[in-house]
Amino acid sequence: MSANPASAAATDSPSGSGSGFRIPKVPFWAQIVAGLVLGVVLGWLARSYDVNWLYTTLDKIGHIFIQLLKLAVAPLVFFAILVSITNLRKVNNAARLATRTLLWFMITSLIAVAIGLVIGLVTNPGSGTGLTPKDGKLPQHAGSWLDFLTGIVPSDVISPFTQLNVLQIVFMAAVAGIAALKLGERAQPILTLSESVLELLQKALWWVIRLAPIGTIGLIGYAIADYGWDLIGKYATFTADVYIGCALVLFGVYPLLLATVAKLSPVQFFKGAWPAIQLAFVSRSSVGTMPVTQKVTERLGVPKEYASFSVPFGATTKMDGCAAIYPALAAIFIAQIFDVQLNVGDYVLIAFVSVIGSAATAGLTGATVMLTLTLSTLGLPLEGVGLLMAIDPILDMMRTATNVAGQALVPVIVAAREKILDHEAYNSASSSPVDDVDVRDAEPQGVPVTA
Numbered sequence: 001m002s003a004n005p006a007s008a009a010a011t012d013s014p015s016g017s018g019s020g021f022r023i024p025k026v027p028f029w030a031q032i033v034a035g036l037v038l039g040v041v042l043g044w045l046a047r048s049y050d051v052n053w054l055y056t057t058l059d060k061i062g063h064i065f066i067q068l069l070k071l072a073v074a075p076l077v078f079f080a081i082l083v084s085i086t087n088l089r090k091v092n093n094a095a096r097l098a099t100r101t102l103l104w105f106m107i108t109s110l111i112a113v114a115i116g117l118v119i120g121l122v123t124n125p126g127s128g129t130g131l132t133p134k135d136g137k138l139p140q141h142a143g144s145w146l147d148f149l150t151g152i153v154p155s156d157v158i159s160p161f162t163q164l165n166v167l168q169i170v171f172m173a174a175v176a177g178i179a180a181l182k183l184g185e186r187a188q189p190i191l192t193l194s195e196s197v198l199e200l201l202q203k204a205l206w207w208v209i210r211l212a213p214i215g216t217i218g219l220i221g222y223a224i225a226d227y228g229w230d231l232i233g234k235y236a237t238f239t240a241d242v243y244i245g246c247a248l249v250l251f252g253v254y255p256l257l258l259a260t261v262a263k264l265s266p267v268q269f270f271k272g273a274w275p276a277i278q279l280a281f282v283s284r285s286s287v288g289t290m291p292v293t294q295k296v297t298e299r300l301g302v303p304k305e306y307a308s309f310s311v312p313f314g315a316t317t318k319m320d321g322c323a324a325i326y327p328a329l330a331a332i333f334i335a336q337i338f339d340v341q342l343n344v345g346d347y348v349l350i351a352f353v354s355v356i357g358s359a360a361t362a363g364l365t366g367a368t369v370m371l372t373l374t375l376s377t378l379g380l381p382l383e384g385v386g387l388l389m390a391i392d393p394i395l396d397m398m399r400t401a402t403n404v405a406g407q408a409l410v411p412v413i414v415a416a417r418e419k420i421l422d423h424e425a426y427n428s429a430s431s432s433p434v435d436d437v438d439v440r441d442a443e444p445q446g447v448p449v450t451a
Helices: 005-012 028-048 052-090 094-123 145-150 166-210 212-234 236-260 266-283 286-299 304-317 321-337 344-356 368-378 384-389 392-417 423-428 434-442
Strands: none
Touching: 028 052, 028 212, 028 266, 052 094, 052 166, 052 212, 052 266, 052 286, 052 304, 094 236, 094 304, 094 321, 094 344, 094 392, 166 286, 166 304, 212 266, 212 392, 236 266, 236 321, 236 392, 266 286, 266 392, 266 423, 286 304, 286 392, 304 392, 321 344, 321 368, 321 384, 321 392, 344 368, 368 384, 384 392
């Protein structure tokens, strides 16, 4: 039985139509790069020629993109943590995996904070800036150990969601997850509902993620238009220190651990994890990037049951950029501005706060709470936070990219050492962008898509 020639011609046509014309598909990474370049150009134009409407437009675009990410944060964290804890029942040696995960979180954080301290002591980022204590101002929200410890338990079940207190949301989700494990089969209806809600939230967040190139234009453009190159110049050494410190961890420490501890190819890791790393750089939100991070972690061969626990856990507690490198450098920077001498004991305290208090950052944009926690522990003036607020968005991009890379790295290392990593999947992991991943998830497997 012969095929219809017209149908064959349509099938052979690249576009599925007789015209033979097809709009080329721009890779997601290229869209992000284009957004970065266009944002810098528009920001420069807005600042150089005092174009108020462009300045306002860039601000609104970036603000709306971040608000869309934050809109999903509270329910996403709650259901992700709840489901991840209950998924541990499907994993052999769950307690061992959880312990090893936490241990590697701590090890990598210690290495990161040590690198931050060394860079800060060598470069003296607070010297020659022209900044004085008068330039600082108190932050609107400060963190302390008392607030950190007492703030874990919420006073009610509504406020953590309306006030976006991620630490309290994590606490409630952990309690609910453990309770569900204890109830066993009786909790299955709740677990089924939670898994469905989580999938719904992740699908909605995929749509927001697709807007990342547009959000990039607003975020980068507004940063350039608002702060300008002169301000960046004052913080040149500090900015370079943060980027160099994060780069050393990201492209030095992580590959070394992969090659020596996990016996895996670092190049293959970055190839598979790149979609999450690039999105983190733009969005500046570990939680907002979490669905992508989990996808790429699974794509790198980590079992889904373990990845669904380790990635949400890491997105709220694993912060090598925001909670290790940055506070170490910032503490040295602020101490030099305020002419405070730090000693060996202070550096040990910085390392302690970085490892224990990293959950205070809670995967949200910015690391102000973590910084105030560090400064209050050292007895440094909290006004120093105000010195760094202006430059924070520029720093936060690299910090968050480092955070997310670490959140994917640790599950890979643990899975490899526990011999549960799918090496075939790891070695074949591609750098296909998030929109390609989303399409595959949305389409039934084995069913061709017709125009």
